Amino acid sequence: MHNPAGIAPPFSCYSHGASASANARWLHVSGQVGVTPDGVVSPDPKKQIELAWDNLLAVLADAGMGMADLVKVDGFITQAEMVPLYRQERERRFAGHAAATTMVIVAGLAEPNLLVEIQAVAAR
Amino acid sequence: MHNPAGIAPPFSCYSHGASASANARWLHVSGQVGVTPDGVVSPDPKKQIELAWDNLLAVLADAGMGMADLVKVDGFITQAEMVPLYRQERERRFAGHAAATTMVIVAGLAEPNLLVEIQAVAAR
Amino acid sequence: MHNPAGIAPPFSCYSHGASASANARWLHVSGQVGVTPDGVVSPDPKKQIELAWDNLLAVLADAGMGMADLVKVDGFITQAEMVPLYRQERERRFAGHAAATTMVIVAGLAEPNLLVEIQAVAAR
Numbered sequence: 001m002h003n004p005a006g007i008a009p010p011f012s013c014y015s016h017g018a019s020a021s022a023n024a025r026w027l028h029v030s031g032q033v034g035v036t037p038d039g040v041v042s043p044d045p046k047k048q049i050e051l052a053w054d055n056l057l058a059v060l061a062d063a064g065m066g067m068a069d070l071v072k073v074d075g076f077i078t079q080a081e082m083v084p085l086y087r088q089e090r091e092r093r094f095a096g097h098a099a100a101t102t103m104v105i106v107a108g109l110a111e112p113n114l115l116v117e118i119q120a121v122a123a124r
Numbered sequence: 125m126h127n128p129a130g131i132a133p134p135f136s137c138y139s140h141g142a143s144a145s146a147n148a149r150w151l152h153v154s155g156q157v158g159v160t161p162d163g164v165v166s167p168d169p170k171k172q173i174e175l176a177w178d179n180l181l182a183v184l185a186d187a188g189m190g191m192a193d194l195v196k197v198d199g200f201i202t203q204a205e206m207v208p209l210y211r212q213e214r215e216r217r218f219a220g221h222a223a224a225t226t227m228v229i230v231a232g233l234a235e236p237n238l239l240v241e242i243q244a245v246a247a248r
Numbered sequence: 249m250h251n252p253a254g255i256a257p258p259f260s261c262y263s264h265g266a267s268a269s270a271n272a273r274w275l276h277v278s279g280q281v282g283v284t285p286d287g288v289v290s291p292d293p294k295k296q297i298e299l300a301w302d303n304l305l306a307v308l309a310d311a312g313m314g315m316a317d318l319v320k321v322d323g324f325i326t327q328a329e330m331v332p333l334y335r336q337e338r339e340r341r342f343a344g345h346a347a348a349t350t351m352v353i354v355a356g357l358a359e360p361n362l363l364v365e366i367q368a369v370a371a372r
Binding site: 002003004006007008010011014015016017018019020021022023024026071072078080083100101102103104105106107121123 | 271272273274275276277278279280283284285286287302303306307308309310311324354355356357358359360365367
């Protein structure tokens with residue numbers, strides 16, 4: 001993890017940079033959304049964020065990786081009001097593993113009922 | 125490709141996760157847009173999507189890679205109505221190679237006449 | 249760097265594709281914003297872009313990398329009017345090292361006063 005002393009610290013729980021060793025296997029995780037295994041999307045932003053994380057971790061696990069292997073996590077949210085919720089859940093999931101991150105507010109996602117999408121890159 | 129059984133299947137033709145072997149050479153492709161070799165941008169969304177794919181594949185080829193090496197494909201579109209068109213063309217180009225993907229609707233691209241931009245990561 | 253002859257040249261100073269050797273160490277840099285070391289955000293777009301670059305390069309340096317190791321640089325800006333400014337500063341910083349890039353206009357960033365966010369991937 002890279003957090004140089006000369007610049008402002010991260011706004012919340014993440015690192016300014018993250019790298020992996022030269023011989024790592026890299027995994028790219030598609031943007032995960034807040035959908036249950038049977039396809040239900042809750043209108044509640046908090047529920048969607050939690051489910052997107054559940055799904056992201058399931059993909060990591062399927063590739064033989066876990067939270068400690070996350071290098072970068074990108075969040076796309078549709079409402080500025082979701083920023084604190086998004087950060088809280090990210091910090092809760094990171095549980096001390098501060099990967100690199102980017103988060104932007106987008107004009108929309110693939111379906112009108114989706115409020116958040118989270119993609120990731122991991123290496124092991 | 126990683127599509128764990130415990131979560132909802134992908135919404136369309138892509139994989140939830142994609143990885144490459146540890147000793148792969150990685151290529152990052154800049155956001156490609158629907159511009160012809162002589163600089164013309166059609167106002168037709170479908171034409172732009174097709175051309176962006178043509179350009180993306182030309183960059184892959186220049187790096188000695190092809191469709192089978194695509195690990196992640198990200199689409200940025202400017203209109204929610206383009207989602208079905210975007211997915212159709214992606215599925216057609218994938219032709220069975222379901223890479224990981226993310227697609228979001230953005231507020232705009234580098235020029236007002238651009239409706240779609242597609243970037244990619246590939247490994248071989 | 250990959251700029252195939254058969255497609256339109258890049259719109260500004262960047263390459264259509266960039267790759268690194270198979271045994272490279274990869275660094276992911278979080279979205280950097282225009283904040284001073286003591287947390288001040290100027291309302292001036294040009295100042296924010298310059299500071300975001302300063303911060304990005306500080307993260308690169310902290311990882312033992314520099315401009316020549318940049319493979320991909322992604323810009324998220326909140327105003328279409330910032331495109332020329334964004335490109336000018338990117339070209340100035342690149343100083344001939346044309347990495348791959350993507351730039352999109354987003355609906356917003358993590359705080360209302362932020363106008364630009366720049367993330368990067370580097371390899372050495």
